[in-house]
Amino acid sequence: MISLNDLAVERPVGSNNNKAIMDLLCKEAQAHGLEIVKLPIEVKSWNKKYSFAESNFRQIELYPSPFSPSFSGEGNITICDTWDDVINNPNSILVFQENLTKEILMPLDFPVYFPPEHKKIYDIIQAAKPKCIITETGKHKMSGLQPYPYFEDGNLQFASAYKDCEKYFVNQSKAYIEINSECRNTTTSQVVFKRKGYNESIIIICAHMDSKYGTPGALDNAAGLYTLSKIIENLKDDKLNSSVHYIPFNGEENYNIPGQIKYLDYIKKNKMHINLVINIDSPGFCGSQNAISFYNIEPIMQDSLISKTKSITKGQEWYAGDHAMFAFQQTPCIVATSNNLFETGIHYTHTEKDTIEIVDTKLLDELASDLRTIVKQVDSQEFA
Numbered sequence: 001m002i003s004l005n006d007l008a009v010e011r012p013v014g015s016n017n018n019k020a021i022m023d024l025l026c027k028e029a030q031a032h033g034l035e036i037v038k039l040p041i042e043v044k045s046w047n048k049k050y051s052f053a054e055s056n057f058r059q060i061e062l063y064p065s066p067f068s069p070s071f072s073g074e075g076n077i078t079i080c081d082t083w084d085d086v087i088n089n090p091n092s093i094l095v096f097q098e099n100l101t102k103e104i105l106m107p108l109d110f111p112v113y114f115p116p117e118h119k120k121i122y123d124i125i126q127a128a129k130p131k132c133i134i135t136e137t138g139k140h141k142m143s144g145l146q147p148y149p150y151f152e153d154g155n156l157q158f159a160s161a162y163k164d165c166e167k168y169f170v171n172q173s174k175a176y177i178e179i180n181s182e183c184r185n186t187t188t189s190q191v192v193f194k195r196k197g198y199n200e201s202i203i204i205i206c207a208h209m210d211s212k213y214g215t216p217g218a219l220d221n222a223a224g225l226y227t228l229s230k231i232i233e234n235l236k237d238d239k240l241n242s243s244v245h246y247i248p249f250n251g252e253e254n255y256n257i258p259g260q261i262k263y264l265d266y267i268k269k270n271k272m273h274i275n276l277v278i279n280i281d282s283p284g285f286c287g288s289q290n291a292i293s294f295y296n297i298e299p300i301m302q303d304s305l306i307s308k309t310k311s312i313t314k315g316q317e318w319y320a321g322d323h324a325m326f327a328f329q330q331t332p333c334i335v336a337t338s339n340n341l342f343e344t345g346i347h348y349t350h351t352e353k354d355t356i357e358i359v360d361t362k363l364l365d366e367l368a369s370d371l372r373t374i375v376k377q378v379d380s381q382e383f384a
């Protein structure tokens, strides 16, 4: 039996912890008689060391942007408040003030959703050939990070680091910057645990297994992964018409979502049709209630599904997790999370404070039991 403790360790895609947890999940899947499919993925793993800016004898720490190339050198400082400041100051050390970093930038060519305005921003930066970029950020809107990396992307050619909004660079014309950051290519897997049914329909039950760097990711999403392993166990002796793909998605927190893309490719090549996706992300926050939200599912069906559960309430729709890529393609989706995730839970996610103390395993056990009820109901009737 897998415990929350086994899972709540820093485990970005490609890291040793990530691989160890994948082995653990595979062993468990094998013990439950599931077929294990391993889809290879190429990813970058990232390492960083102390980084800083130095000018007029005062040194401040900088945090390298995840996956940034390294940089060391002196240059002219340009403080940027508008994109014109970037355009008009080529070959310098650019400091993006809060005004420029307010909107969260999608990683370059993000596979699911990449707005053309963001492409324009990357083009402006590329054309300015910056020596490096320092971004100043406040509190992140969708996690507990403060400051947070404005760039988090292994596809960028320029080095960058981030800091808080203290006006360190104002009135500095030159500075020496060291960004100590490096990436290494590694191969890992997206695993899928398959359970064969009597007909062609497929239900996906998924929870992302990776974390960000610098967090044990207990709530986000060891909690979901633990719930997934409980559901596998709960459904073990039930007869189901549908096939089930249990998927610990590997890459929800990664700029390239490598595991997700690989799996989409896999179902396309094999002409598989997905009838329902159940995504579990950040459930069981202490003091919360289990909540599920619905996508592409009739309201009457939603009420019927909720009414048979013991502890589930209806939650808000959100489009930032692994369900989004399916929901956008009109696949029916159900997402399980904590009912107050966006009010309170979010202040812990992606930080070192996201530890097992903020997760209530009793809530997760109840969720696993309720999701079993939902799967059985969906499986027993004509759906979508």
Ligand SMILES: [Zn+2]
Pocket (backbone or CB within 6 Å): 208, 220, 221, 252, 281, 282
């Ligand atoms: Zn998550």
